[in-house]
Amino acid sequence: MQDDPYTDVPDVEEDAEVDPYWLELRNDSTLPQIYMPPAMAGRYTPTHRIIAAALIGVFVLGTALGICLTYGPQVLGW
Numbered sequence: 906m907q908d909d910p911y912t913d914v915p916d917v918e919e920d921a922e923v924d925p926y927w928l929e930l931r932n933d934s935t936l937p938q939i940y941m942p943p944a945m946a947g948r949y950t951p952t953h954r955i956i957a958a959a960l961i962g963v964f965v966l967g968t969a970l971g972i973c974l975t976y977g978p979q980v981l982g983w
Contacts, residue, residue: 949957967974 964974
């Protein structure tokens, strides 16, 4: 088994051009790309945004009220 998974990656050709869309996806993050891939901008419909906001709101409200959202309701005192 190889220790370095990048040993099989070929070298870049001399006349290779960088994909402009790849450059757009690389934001100005200081983290290495291998650690955390760049966030990709997406187009979301208003419905998706409302559903996401509602779900986040439910979890924030449940946490604020002290409701256990991890293990569900307690049954038989467990």
